[in-house]
Amino acid sequence: MKEFSYRVARPSLGHFPGHHRSRRGDSGHEFRGHVPLQDAPDARRLDLLASLRDPLGQWLVRVASERKAVPVYAVADLSASMGYAGERRKLDVLADFTEALAWSAWRTGDAFGFVGCDETARGDWLVPLMRSQGAGAMLARRLRALQPTGRNAAGLRDAHRLLRRERSLVFVLSDFHLPLADIEAVLATLAHHEVVPVLLWDRAEFEPPAAPGIGRLASLVDAETGQRRLLWLRGSLRERWKRQLQARREALEALFRRQRLRPLVMLDGFDADAVTAHFHR
Template sequence: MNAPQSSQELHYRIGVPALGHFPGHHRSSRGDSGFEFRGHASLLDAPDPRRLDLHASLRDPFGSWIVRVYSQRKAIPVVLVADLSASMGFAGTRRKLDVLADFVDSLAWSAWRTGDSFGFVGCDSTVREDVLLPLTRARGMGDALARTLRSLRLQGRSARALSMAHRYLGRQRSLVFLVSDFHLPLSEVEDTVASMAHHDLVPVVLWDPLEFGPSTRRGLVQVTDPETGVTRLLWWRPALREKWLAAQQQRRDALLRIFQVNRVKPLFIEGAFDADAVTRHFHS
Protein backbone atom coordinates (compact mmCIF):
# COMPACT_ATOMS: atom_id res chain seq x y z
CA MET A 1 0.00 0.00 0.00
CA ASN A 2 1.44 3.34 -1.00
CA ALA A 3 1.63 6.38 1.25
CA PRO A 4 -0.39 9.50 0.45
CA GLN A 5 1.58 11.94 -1.67
CA SER A 6 1.91 14.37 1.23
CA SER A 7 3.55 11.79 3.51
CA GLN A 8 7.25 10.97 3.48
CA GLU A 9 8.11 7.61 4.95
CA LEU A 10 11.04 7.40 7.36
CA HIS A 11 12.71 4.44 9.01
CA TYR A 12 13.74 4.29 12.67
CA ARG A 13 15.06 1.75 15.11
CA ILE A 14 15.91 1.45 18.79
CA GLY A 15 19.23 0.49 20.30
CA VAL A 16 17.92 -2.05 22.83
CA PRO A 17 15.62 -5.09 22.48
CA ALA A 18 11.95 -4.13 22.35
CA LEU A 19 9.88 -5.05 25.40
CA GLY A 20 6.39 -4.73 23.94
CA HIS A 21 3.60 -7.30 23.97
CA PHE A 22 2.36 -6.84 20.40
CA PRO A 23 4.11 -8.45 17.43
CA GLY A 24 5.93 -5.95 15.26
CA HIS A 25 9.10 -4.98 13.44
CA HIS A 26 11.70 -4.53 16.19
CA ARG A 27 14.14 -7.07 17.58
CA SER A 28 13.25 -8.47 20.97
CA SER A 29 14.62 -10.86 23.56
CA ARG A 30 11.16 -12.20 24.37
CA GLY A 31 8.88 -14.87 23.00
CA ASP A 32 9.36 -18.56 22.21
CA SER A 33 8.09 -18.98 18.66
CA GLY A 34 9.65 -16.24 16.57
CA PHE A 35 12.24 -16.52 13.84
CA GLU A 36 15.48 -15.24 15.44
CA PHE A 37 17.46 -17.89 17.30
CA ARG A 38 18.05 -16.84 20.92
CA GLY A 39 19.39 -19.98 22.56
CA HIS A 40 18.35 -23.29 24.09
CA ALA A 41 15.96 -24.16 26.88
CA SER A 42 14.54 -27.24 28.53
CA LEU A 43 11.40 -28.66 26.96
CA LEU A 44 9.74 -28.15 30.35
CA ASP A 45 10.50 -24.44 30.24
CA ALA A 46 9.57 -23.99 26.57
CA PRO A 47 7.05 -26.77 25.82
CA ASP A 48 7.17 -26.77 22.02
CA PRO A 49 8.32 -30.17 20.68
CA ARG A 50 8.46 -28.74 17.15
CA ARG A 51 11.63 -26.91 18.21
CA LEU A 52 13.34 -30.01 19.58
CA ASP A 53 17.13 -30.03 19.05
CA LEU A 54 18.34 -33.62 19.08
CA HIS A 55 22.04 -32.78 19.00
CA ALA A 56 21.72 -30.41 21.97
CA SER A 57 19.62 -32.99 23.82
CA LEU A 58 22.26 -35.68 23.34
CA ARG A 59 24.94 -33.35 24.67
CA ASP A 60 22.95 -32.38 27.77
CA PRO A 61 24.69 -33.95 30.82
CA PHE A 62 21.37 -34.35 32.65
CA GLY A 63 19.64 -36.10 29.77
CA SER A 64 16.99 -33.41 29.35
CA TRP A 65 15.13 -32.74 26.16
CA ILE A 66 16.38 -29.44 24.74
CA VAL A 67 14.50 -27.15 22.37
CA ARG A 68 15.58 -24.13 20.36
CA VAL A 69 14.15 -20.80 21.52
CA TYR A 70 13.45 -18.07 18.96
CA SER A 71 12.69 -14.45 19.76
CA GLN A 72 9.63 -12.73 18.37
CA ARG A 73 9.83 -9.24 16.88
CA LYS A 74 7.78 -6.71 18.83
CA ALA A 75 6.06 -3.38 18.31
CA ILE A 76 7.02 -0.26 20.26
CA PRO A 77 5.26 2.99 21.19
CA VAL A 78 6.44 6.01 19.18
CA VAL A 79 5.68 9.44 20.66
CA LEU A 80 6.40 12.93 19.40
CA VAL A 81 6.65 15.54 22.16
CA ALA A 82 6.49 19.03 20.66
CA ASP A 83 7.26 22.54 21.84
CA LEU A 84 4.20 24.67 20.96
CA SER A 85 5.37 27.94 22.46
CA ALA A 86 5.18 31.14 20.42
CA SER A 87 8.73 30.86 19.08
CA MET A 88 7.69 27.78 17.10
CA GLY A 89 5.55 30.07 14.96
CA PHE A 90 8.64 31.71 13.47
CA ALA A 91 8.44 31.93 9.68
CA GLY A 92 11.71 32.19 7.77
CA THR A 93 12.49 30.03 4.78
CA ARG A 94 9.65 27.90 6.16
CA ARG A 95 7.32 28.24 9.13
CA LYS A 96 8.52 26.04 11.97
CA LEU A 97 4.98 24.91 12.69
CA ASP A 98 4.70 23.60 9.13
CA VAL A 99 7.96 21.69 9.52
CA LEU A 100 6.59 20.17 12.74
CA ALA A 101 3.35 19.23 10.97
CA ASP A 102 5.33 17.55 8.17
CA PHE A 103 7.28 15.61 10.79
CA VAL A 104 4.08 14.49 12.56
CA ASP A 105 2.49 13.38 9.30
CA SER A 106 5.57 11.42 8.24
CA LEU A 107 6.23 9.82 11.64
CA ALA A 108 2.60 8.77 12.20
CA TRP A 109 2.39 7.23 8.74
CA SER A 110 5.72 5.42 9.22
CA ALA A 111 4.69 4.10 12.64
CA TRP A 112 1.46 2.73 11.17
CA ARG A 113 3.38 1.10 8.32
CA THR A 114 5.79 -0.47 10.84
CA GLY A 115 3.03 -1.74 13.12
CA ASP A 116 3.85 0.61 16.01
CA SER A 117 1.50 2.82 17.98
CA PHE A 118 1.83 6.61 17.70
CA GLY A 119 1.12 9.38 20.19
CA PHE A 120 1.56 13.15 20.39
CA VAL A 121 2.07 15.53 23.32
CA GLY A 122 2.16 19.27 22.63
CA CYS A 123 3.39 21.70 25.28
CA ASP A 124 3.69 25.40 25.95
CA SER A 125 3.29 26.64 29.52
CA THR A 126 0.85 23.72 29.95
CA VAL A 127 0.24 20.44 28.15
CA ARG A 128 -2.12 21.27 25.28
CA GLU A 129 -5.15 19.02 25.76
CA ASP A 130 -6.62 20.22 22.43
CA VAL A 131 -3.90 18.43 20.44
CA LEU A 132 -3.08 15.60 22.85
CA LEU A 133 -3.15 12.25 21.04
CA PRO A 134 -2.96 9.10 23.19
CA LEU A 135 -1.16 6.12 21.68
CA THR A 136 -3.11 4.70 18.75
CA ARG A 137 -2.66 2.30 15.85
CA ALA A 138 -5.40 3.92 13.80
CA ARG A 139 -4.48 4.85 10.26
CA GLY A 140 -4.73 8.51 9.21
CA MET A 141 -4.44 10.09 12.67
CA GLY A 142 -1.17 11.79 11.74
CA ASP A 143 -2.68 13.51 8.71
CA ALA A 144 -5.58 14.88 10.77
CA LEU A 145 -3.23 16.03 13.54
CA ALA A 146 -0.90 17.70 11.03
CA ARG A 147 -3.81 19.70 9.59
CA THR A 148 -4.74 20.83 13.10
CA LEU A 149 -1.17 21.91 13.84
CA ARG A 150 -0.93 23.99 10.65
CA SER A 151 -3.90 26.08 11.74
CA LEU A 152 -2.90 26.30 15.41
CA ARG A 153 -2.38 29.68 17.04
CA LEU A 154 0.74 29.70 19.18
CA GLN A 155 0.53 32.16 22.06
CA GLY A 156 2.39 30.40 24.87
CA ARG A 157 5.19 32.49 26.34
CA SER A 158 7.19 29.49 27.50
CA ALA A 159 7.60 25.75 27.02
CA ARG A 160 7.83 24.85 30.70
CA ALA A 161 5.37 21.97 30.33
CA LEU A 162 7.93 19.99 28.30
CA SER A 163 9.41 18.85 31.59
CA MET A 164 5.99 17.36 32.51
CA ALA A 165 5.44 15.53 29.20
CA HIS A 166 6.99 12.32 30.55
CA ARG A 167 3.82 11.81 32.61
CA TYR A 168 1.94 11.15 29.36
CA LEU A 169 4.42 8.59 27.99
CA GLY A 170 3.48 5.57 30.04
CA ARG A 171 5.75 3.04 31.71
CA GLN A 172 6.74 1.04 28.66
CA ARG A 173 9.99 2.13 27.06
CA SER A 174 9.11 4.25 24.03
CA LEU A 175 10.89 5.92 21.15
CA VAL A 176 10.39 9.63 21.88
CA PHE A 177 11.11 12.49 19.49
CA LEU A 178 11.46 15.77 21.42
CA VAL A 179 10.88 18.50 18.82
CA SER A 180 11.67 22.11 19.74
CA ASP A 181 13.77 25.08 18.74
CA PHE A 182 15.18 24.82 22.29
CA HIS A 183 15.01 28.58 22.82
CA LEU A 184 14.32 27.97 26.48
CA PRO A 185 16.53 28.23 29.55
CA LEU A 186 19.24 25.58 29.55
CA SER A 187 18.11 24.42 32.99
CA GLU A 188 14.70 23.58 31.49
CA VAL A 189 16.38 21.70 28.66
CA GLU A 190 18.37 19.67 31.20
CA ASP A 191 15.25 18.89 33.26
CA THR A 192 13.25 17.87 30.20
CA VAL A 193 15.92 15.57 28.80
CA ALA A 194 16.59 14.01 32.21
CA SER A 195 12.87 13.39 32.77
CA MET A 196 12.79 11.15 29.67
CA ALA A 197 15.86 9.09 30.54
CA HIS A 198 13.71 5.94 30.78
CA HIS A 199 12.93 6.15 27.05
CA ASP A 200 14.88 6.12 23.78
CA LEU A 201 15.05 9.88 23.25
CA VAL A 202 15.85 11.75 20.05
CA PRO A 203 16.04 15.55 20.55
CA VAL A 204 15.09 17.26 17.28
CA VAL A 205 16.31 20.89 17.05
CA LEU A 206 14.24 22.97 14.61
CA TRP A 207 16.12 26.04 13.45
CA ASP A 208 15.72 28.24 10.40
CA PRO A 209 18.54 29.83 8.38
CA LEU A 210 16.94 33.29 8.82
CA GLU A 211 16.42 32.84 12.56
CA PHE A 212 19.85 34.13 13.48
CA GLY A 213 20.04 36.98 11.02
CA PRO A 214 18.17 38.55 8.08
CA SER A 215 19.30 37.78 4.54
CA THR A 216 20.18 41.42 3.85
CA ARG A 217 23.80 42.48 4.43
CA ARG A 218 23.06 45.88 5.99
CA GLY A 219 20.21 48.27 6.64
CA LEU A 220 17.42 49.03 9.09
CA VAL A 221 15.44 45.87 9.94
CA GLN A 222 12.57 45.14 12.29
CA VAL A 223 13.00 42.10 14.53
CA THR A 224 10.40 40.56 16.84
CA ASP A 225 10.91 38.28 19.83
CA PRO A 226 8.24 35.61 19.16
CA GLU A 227 7.99 34.62 22.83
CA THR A 228 7.40 38.11 24.25
CA GLY A 229 6.08 39.87 21.16
CA VAL A 230 8.56 42.74 21.70
CA THR A 231 9.58 44.44 18.42
CA ARG A 232 12.80 46.37 17.91
CA LEU A 233 14.49 48.21 15.08
CA LEU A 234 18.12 47.26 14.42
CA TRP A 235 20.75 48.67 12.13
CA TRP A 236 21.88 45.42 10.52
CA ARG A 237 25.56 45.36 9.66
CA PRO A 238 28.30 42.73 9.18
CA ALA A 239 29.60 43.11 12.75
CA LEU A 240 26.15 42.42 14.20
CA ARG A 241 25.72 39.45 11.87
CA GLU A 242 28.96 37.95 13.19
CA LYS A 243 27.77 38.49 16.75
CA TRP A 244 24.48 36.70 16.11
CA LEU A 245 26.21 33.81 14.35
CA ALA A 246 28.57 33.46 17.29
CA ALA A 247 25.56 33.36 19.63
CA GLN A 248 24.04 30.62 17.48
CA GLN A 249 27.22 28.55 17.70
CA GLN A 250 27.40 29.04 21.48
CA ARG A 251 23.81 27.86 21.78
CA ARG A 252 24.50 24.80 19.64
CA ASP A 253 27.58 23.93 21.74
CA ALA A 254 25.62 24.31 24.99
CA LEU A 255 22.83 22.04 23.72
CA LEU A 256 25.32 19.45 22.49
CA ARG A 257 26.95 19.36 25.94
CA ILE A 258 23.59 18.68 27.59
CA PHE A 259 22.73 15.95 25.09
CA GLN A 260 26.17 14.37 25.45
CA VAL A 261 25.91 14.26 29.24
CA ASN A 262 22.54 12.50 28.91
CA ARG A 263 23.90 10.17 26.18
CA VAL A 264 21.38 11.14 23.54
CA LYS A 265 22.12 11.94 19.91
CA PRO A 266 20.37 15.08 18.59
CA LEU A 267 19.02 15.70 15.11
CA PHE A 268 19.25 19.25 13.72
CA ILE A 269 16.68 20.27 11.11
CA GLU A 270 17.56 23.65 9.63
CA GLY A 271 14.95 24.45 7.01
CA ALA A 272 12.44 22.02 5.50
CA PHE A 273 11.63 18.57 6.88
CA ASP A 274 13.49 15.72 5.19
CA ALA A 275 12.43 12.15 6.03
CA ASP A 276 15.67 10.76 4.59
CA ALA A 277 17.69 12.89 7.03
CA VAL A 278 15.74 11.32 9.92
CA THR A 279 16.43 7.84 8.55
CA ARG A 280 20.15 8.63 8.23
CA HIS A 281 20.17 9.72 11.87
CA PHE A 282 19.38 6.12 12.91
CA HIS A 283 21.80 4.47 10.53
CA SER A 284 24.86 6.71 10.82
Protein backbone atom coordinates (compact mmCIF):
# COMPACT_ATOMS: atom_id res chain seq x y z
CA MET A 1 0.00 0.00 0.00
CA LYS A 2 1.39 3.39 -1.00
CA GLU A 3 1.45 5.86 1.87
CA PHE A 4 2.20 9.58 1.99
CA SER A 5 2.68 12.19 4.68
CA TYR A 6 0.52 15.29 5.00
CA ARG A 7 0.13 18.10 7.50
CA VAL A 8 -2.14 21.06 8.14
CA ALA A 9 -0.92 24.65 8.15
CA ARG A 10 -3.09 25.87 11.02
CA PRO A 11 -3.42 24.24 14.45
CA SER A 12 -6.07 21.57 14.69
CA LEU A 13 -9.33 22.41 16.48
CA GLY A 14 -10.24 18.77 17.05
CA HIS A 15 -10.80 16.98 20.33
CA PHE A 16 -9.44 13.50 19.54
CA PRO A 17 -5.76 12.71 20.19
CA GLY A 18 -3.73 12.61 17.01
CA HIS A 19 -0.66 13.70 15.09
CA HIS A 20 -1.22 17.41 14.39
CA ARG A 21 -0.38 20.58 16.29
CA SER A 22 -3.28 22.17 18.15
CA ARG A 23 -4.16 24.93 20.60
CA ARG A 24 -6.09 22.59 22.86
CA GLY A 25 -5.24 20.62 25.96
CA ASP A 26 -3.03 21.38 28.96
CA SER A 27 -0.60 18.49 29.35
CA GLY A 28 1.00 18.04 25.95
CA HIS A 29 4.59 18.69 24.88
CA GLU A 30 4.37 22.10 23.12
CA PHE A 31 4.50 24.98 25.62
CA ARG A 32 1.65 27.43 25.06
CA GLY A 33 1.82 29.80 28.02
CA HIS A 34 0.81 30.29 31.63
CA VAL A 35 -2.64 30.29 33.22
CA PRO A 36 -3.81 30.71 36.82
CA LEU A 37 -3.79 27.56 38.92
CA GLN A 38 -7.58 27.66 39.34
CA ASP A 39 -8.01 27.44 35.54
CA ALA A 40 -5.72 24.42 35.21
CA PRO A 41 -5.59 22.79 38.67
CA ASP A 42 -2.46 20.65 38.35
CA ALA A 43 0.18 21.55 40.91
CA ARG A 44 2.76 19.41 39.11
CA ARG A 45 2.99 22.09 36.40
CA LEU A 46 3.35 25.00 38.81
CA ASP A 47 5.92 27.58 37.62
CA LEU A 48 7.36 29.30 40.71
CA LEU A 49 9.45 31.88 38.84
CA ALA A 50 6.51 32.97 36.67
CA SER A 51 4.29 33.11 39.77
CA LEU A 52 6.76 35.37 41.61
CA ARG A 53 6.85 37.75 38.63
CA ASP A 54 3.07 37.89 38.24
CA PRO A 55 1.85 41.41 39.15
CA LEU A 56 -1.43 40.03 40.47
CA GLY A 57 0.31 37.57 42.76
CA GLN A 58 -1.38 34.52 41.25
CA TRP A 59 -0.05 31.01 41.24
CA LEU A 60 0.69 30.22 37.58
CA VAL A 61 1.00 26.83 35.90
CA ARG A 62 2.51 25.95 32.54
CA VAL A 63 0.11 24.68 29.87
CA ALA A 64 1.31 22.74 26.81
CA SER A 65 -0.76 21.98 23.73
CA GLU A 66 -1.58 18.39 22.93
CA ARG A 67 -1.46 16.77 19.50
CA LYS A 68 -4.90 16.31 17.94
CA ALA A 69 -6.49 14.57 14.95
CA VAL A 70 -8.06 16.35 11.97
CA PRO A 71 -10.90 15.12 9.73
CA VAL A 72 -9.65 14.31 6.22
CA TYR A 73 -11.98 14.33 3.21
CA ALA A 74 -11.68 13.49 -0.47
CA VAL A 75 -14.21 15.48 -2.55
CA ALA A 76 -14.13 13.86 -5.99
CA ASP A 77 -15.36 14.82 -9.44
CA LEU A 78 -17.15 11.78 -10.91
CA SER A 79 -18.41 13.41 -14.12
CA ALA A 80 -17.95 11.85 -17.55
CA SER A 81 -14.64 13.60 -18.26
CA MET A 82 -13.07 11.59 -15.44
CA GLY A 83 -13.56 8.48 -17.58
CA TYR A 84 -10.90 9.75 -20.01
CA ALA A 85 -8.07 7.31 -20.59
CA GLY A 86 -4.68 8.42 -21.90
CA GLU A 87 -1.56 7.02 -20.29
CA ARG A 88 -3.84 6.07 -17.39
CA ARG A 89 -7.60 6.24 -16.91
CA LYS A 90 -8.35 9.20 -14.67
CA LEU A 91 -10.71 7.22 -12.46
CA ASP A 92 -7.94 4.68 -11.86
CA VAL A 93 -5.63 7.50 -10.73
CA LEU A 94 -8.44 8.83 -8.53
CA ALA A 95 -8.86 5.35 -7.05
CA ASP A 96 -5.12 5.07 -6.35
CA PHE A 97 -5.06 8.48 -4.66
CA THR A 98 -8.18 7.80 -2.60
CA GLU A 99 -6.94 4.41 -1.43
CA ALA A 100 -3.57 5.88 -0.39
CA LEU A 101 -5.24 8.84 1.34
CA ALA A 102 -7.57 6.64 3.36
CA TRP A 103 -4.66 4.40 4.38
CA SER A 104 -2.44 7.37 5.27
CA ALA A 105 -5.23 8.95 7.34
CA TRP A 106 -5.75 5.68 9.24
CA ARG A 107 -2.02 5.36 9.89
CA THR A 108 -1.90 8.98 11.12
CA GLY A 109 -4.90 8.53 13.41
CA ASP A 110 -7.28 10.76 11.44
CA ALA A 111 -10.83 10.00 10.32
CA PHE A 112 -11.42 9.75 6.55
CA GLY A 113 -14.52 10.61 4.52
CA PHE A 114 -15.42 10.72 0.82
CA VAL A 115 -17.92 12.76 -1.21
CA GLY A 116 -18.44 11.93 -4.90
CA CYS A 117 -20.11 14.45 -7.21
CA ASP A 118 -21.24 14.79 -10.79
CA GLU A 119 -24.34 16.85 -11.60
CA THR A 120 -25.29 16.52 -7.92
CA ALA A 121 -23.53 15.53 -4.73
CA ARG A 122 -24.15 11.79 -4.93
CA GLY A 123 -25.61 10.12 -1.85
CA ASP A 124 -24.51 6.72 -3.15
CA TRP A 125 -20.92 7.99 -3.21
CA LEU A 126 -20.92 9.42 0.32
CA VAL A 127 -18.63 7.81 2.88
CA PRO A 128 -19.08 9.45 6.31
CA LEU A 129 -16.02 10.07 8.44
CA MET A 130 -14.64 6.81 9.79
CA ARG A 131 -11.49 5.26 11.15
CA SER A 132 -11.28 2.03 9.20
CA GLN A 133 -8.23 0.24 7.89
CA GLY A 134 -10.02 -1.13 4.83
CA ALA A 135 -12.27 1.81 3.85
CA GLY A 136 -9.97 3.01 1.07
CA ALA A 137 -9.52 -0.36 -0.61
CA MET A 138 -13.28 -0.95 -0.83
CA LEU A 139 -13.87 2.57 -2.21
CA ALA A 140 -11.04 2.20 -4.75
CA ARG A 141 -12.59 -1.00 -6.15
CA ARG A 142 -15.88 0.84 -6.73
CA LEU A 143 -14.12 3.75 -8.44
CA ARG A 144 -12.18 1.48 -10.81
CA ALA A 145 -15.44 -0.20 -11.87
CA LEU A 146 -17.34 3.07 -12.37
CA GLN A 147 -18.47 4.15 -15.86
CA PRO A 148 -19.19 7.87 -15.31
CA THR A 149 -22.12 9.46 -17.15
CA GLY A 150 -22.56 12.83 -15.43
CA ARG A 151 -22.66 15.73 -17.92
CA ASN A 152 -20.92 18.14 -15.52
CA ALA A 153 -19.53 18.46 -12.01
CA ALA A 154 -22.00 21.05 -10.67
CA GLY A 155 -22.52 18.89 -7.57
CA LEU A 156 -19.13 19.99 -6.25
CA ARG A 157 -20.84 23.23 -5.17
CA ASP A 158 -22.98 21.25 -2.71
CA ALA A 159 -20.24 19.00 -1.35
CA HIS A 160 -19.65 21.32 1.62
CA ARG A 161 -23.12 20.45 2.91
CA LEU A 162 -21.97 16.87 3.46
CA LEU A 163 -18.83 17.78 5.40
CA ARG A 164 -18.59 18.41 9.11
CA ARG A 165 -18.54 22.04 10.17
CA GLU A 166 -15.28 21.39 12.03
CA ARG A 167 -12.32 22.65 9.99
CA SER A 168 -10.97 19.73 7.96
CA LEU A 169 -8.29 18.91 5.44
CA VAL A 170 -10.15 18.61 2.12
CA PHE A 171 -8.62 17.21 -1.07
CA VAL A 172 -10.64 18.31 -4.11
CA LEU A 173 -9.88 15.75 -6.84
CA SER A 174 -10.82 16.68 -10.40
CA ASP A 175 -9.45 17.44 -13.83
CA PHE A 176 -10.85 20.97 -13.25
CA HIS A 177 -12.19 21.18 -16.79
CA LEU A 178 -14.94 23.43 -15.47
CA PRO A 179 -15.67 27.10 -16.14
CA LEU A 180 -13.39 29.21 -13.95
CA ALA A 181 -16.39 30.87 -12.32
CA ASP A 182 -17.69 27.45 -11.24
CA ILE A 183 -14.30 26.48 -9.79
CA GLU A 184 -14.16 29.75 -7.86
CA ALA A 185 -17.68 29.10 -6.51
CA VAL A 186 -16.70 25.60 -5.36
CA LEU A 187 -13.61 26.90 -3.56
CA ALA A 188 -15.67 29.66 -1.92
CA THR A 189 -17.99 27.06 -0.36
CA LEU A 190 -14.95 25.28 1.13
CA ALA A 191 -13.16 28.41 2.39
CA HIS A 192 -13.74 27.36 6.02
CA HIS A 193 -11.57 24.27 5.48
CA GLU A 194 -7.95 23.71 4.52
CA VAL A 195 -8.22 22.83 0.83
CA VAL A 196 -5.77 21.06 -1.48
CA PRO A 197 -6.84 21.07 -5.16
CA VAL A 198 -5.56 17.88 -6.83
CA LEU A 199 -5.44 18.19 -10.63
CA LEU A 200 -5.76 14.78 -12.28
CA TRP A 201 -4.32 15.35 -15.74
CA ASP A 202 -2.94 13.30 -18.61
CA ARG A 203 -0.34 14.48 -21.12
CA ALA A 204 -2.48 13.32 -24.01
CA GLU A 205 -5.14 15.89 -23.04
CA PHE A 206 -2.81 18.76 -23.77
CA GLU A 207 -1.26 17.58 -27.02
CA PRO A 208 -3.37 18.07 -30.17
CA PRO A 209 -3.45 15.06 -32.53
CA ALA A 210 -0.63 15.03 -35.07
CA ALA A 211 -1.46 16.70 -38.38
CA PRO A 212 1.32 16.06 -40.93
CA GLY A 213 1.46 18.01 -44.17
CA ILE A 214 -1.60 20.16 -44.82
CA GLY A 215 -3.46 18.53 -41.95
CA ARG A 216 -6.01 15.78 -41.49
CA LEU A 217 -9.64 15.30 -40.58
CA ALA A 218 -10.15 14.37 -36.93
CA SER A 219 -13.28 13.31 -35.06
CA LEU A 220 -13.29 14.83 -31.56
CA VAL A 221 -15.70 13.97 -28.74
CA ASP A 222 -16.64 16.16 -25.78
CA ALA A 223 -15.98 13.93 -22.77
CA GLU A 224 -18.82 15.45 -20.70
CA THR A 225 -21.66 15.77 -23.22
CA GLY A 226 -20.68 13.08 -25.69
CA GLN A 227 -21.07 15.50 -28.61
CA ARG A 228 -18.92 14.67 -31.63
CA ARG A 229 -17.38 17.23 -33.98
CA LEU A 230 -15.27 16.94 -37.13
CA LEU A 231 -12.28 19.29 -37.41
CA TRP A 232 -9.65 19.76 -40.08
CA LEU A 233 -6.44 19.79 -38.04
CA ARG A 234 -4.10 22.06 -39.93
CA GLY A 235 -0.92 23.50 -38.45
CA SER A 236 -2.41 26.89 -37.51
CA LEU A 237 -5.27 25.23 -35.63
CA ARG A 238 -2.86 23.06 -33.65
CA GLU A 239 -0.85 26.12 -32.65
CA ARG A 240 -3.98 27.97 -31.58
CA TRP A 241 -5.05 24.88 -29.61
CA LYS A 242 -1.73 24.87 -27.75
CA ARG A 243 -1.94 28.61 -26.99
CA GLN A 244 -5.46 28.28 -25.61
CA LEU A 245 -4.48 25.32 -23.44
CA GLN A 246 -1.54 27.27 -22.04
CA ALA A 247 -3.76 30.30 -21.41
CA ARG A 248 -6.28 28.08 -19.62
CA ARG A 249 -3.58 26.60 -17.42
CA GLU A 250 -2.22 30.03 -16.53
CA ALA A 251 -5.72 31.30 -15.70
CA LEU A 252 -6.29 28.29 -13.45
CA GLU A 253 -3.00 28.85 -11.64
CA ALA A 254 -3.89 32.53 -11.17
CA LEU A 255 -7.25 31.56 -9.68
CA PHE A 256 -5.56 29.28 -7.13
CA ARG A 257 -3.06 32.02 -6.24
CA ARG A 258 -5.92 34.44 -5.54
CA GLN A 259 -7.40 31.85 -3.20
CA ARG A 260 -3.96 31.30 -1.60
CA LEU A 261 -4.01 27.65 -2.57
CA ARG A 262 -1.18 25.48 -3.87
CA PRO A 263 -2.51 22.96 -6.40
CA LEU A 264 -1.10 19.46 -6.54
CA VAL A 265 -0.77 18.16 -10.11
CA MET A 266 -0.97 14.41 -10.68
CA LEU A 267 0.25 13.98 -14.26
CA ASP A 268 0.06 10.51 -15.83
CA GLY A 269 -0.61 8.67 -12.60
CA PHE A 270 -0.49 8.76 -8.81
CA ASP A 271 2.86 9.47 -7.13
CA ALA A 272 2.87 9.17 -3.32
CA ASP A 273 6.30 10.82 -3.03
CA ALA A 274 5.06 13.86 -4.95
CA VAL A 275 2.16 14.24 -2.49
CA THR A 276 4.54 14.11 0.49
CA ALA A 277 6.85 16.65 -1.17
CA HIS A 278 3.89 18.99 -1.71
CA PHE A 279 3.32 19.25 2.05
CA HIS A 280 6.99 19.51 3.07
CA ARG A 281 8.42 22.13 0.76
